[in-house]
Amino acid sequence: MPSRFSIDRDIARRLVTSFKDQRILIIGDIMIDKYIYTELRSETDESGRRTPKFRAAREEILLGGAGCVATNVRHLGADATIIGVTGADSRRDELIALLQHEGIDHGAAGGTTTLISEPTTIQGEPRPTTLKARLIEDAAHLFRCDIEVDDTLSDETCALVCETIAQQAPSANAIIIADYDKGVMNAQTIDAAMRAAKDAKIPAFVDPKHRNFWRYRGATLVKPNRVEFERNQGVPLRSKQATTHDIELGQIIDRCRRSLPETARRMQVDNVLLTLGSDGMALYRRDKTTSGSPRDALLHLPALNRSPVDVVGAGDSVIATLAIAAAAGSDLATAAALATIAASFAVRRPGARPARLQDLIDWLESDEPLSDTGL
16 A cells, blocks of 8 residues: 655745755756637638637747746746757747746856757758647637657757756756657757766756656656556556546556556666646655665655646646755655645646745645545
8 A cells, every 4th residue: 555644844844945045957848838718709610611710818928848847946936947949930039038037047148058049950941949839718728739840959959958968967956857759858968967967966857758758767756647657658547447536546556556666667766756637646766674675665645636727737846846845855755745735736727837935835834634535
């Protein structure tokens, strides 16, 4: 059975107050998220065919991908420096303006930018700054249109990314790798990030995607979501035979208990945090007993908000909170508990909304339990 856990609020308060002293280096695929909030006007076009037509009521432009992670870091009170790759286009300027608005360091003030521009791909085609445009009606995501090129980086750009990682890591307290399969993370940049974290003696937290799922050997913790885990591990966590939510959740936890140790072994990491949406999170840790021998430990943290408005970006809140808390000296169980709290606030608003430091402070000052089950 998974371990039961109760957060020590006094310890957590002290941790949270030291978030402001941490500097987090975020490496990965940075992009722009565009939200178009609409109203349905008609379901037929001029010829009478069924073609839904919407009126755009308002638009919103936010940082996405690694940029969303960095935004969460800033709103949680820590300093954020981002390393990424863009095109040489007008959207790069728009992205830089968003970074400046959020107070995210991209090196420009120091004369050497950490936001590397690659005008063309290795095939000679223009590389755009990645944009994800979402059409939304009544908080429901109708569809998404992506403008992107996910080819691997040129040798020159790859070398610049690796060099920038080596330059920035020594002044960071933790590294986050935000991999969205858009080309920034590859064997060379991953090795550079892992080596920089080891040399600087700082933790490295990874949000992996399919292309590099098994490449993050030596990371402090890897945080896949349910979809990526099932896709790469080939283990379905949900059972069609479950008759109630409690039975289904019990089956999910049991399958986590059996599969996460193997996942950690294949990844060559000691810690895996599997996010499970409305079913919470499962934290696997390869601990040591008092005699020094290894011991597997599984902790399930139920979701605090079972009726989310929008789950987009919740995983970014989780990994940002984990990294900052660990940088501040937290054990992983307490860091995961704080990440659960942060995620519960992030999903209460439409769009990829960052968790905020004040959200954590308010929750820790309240009497709200970590879960109804006492976990």
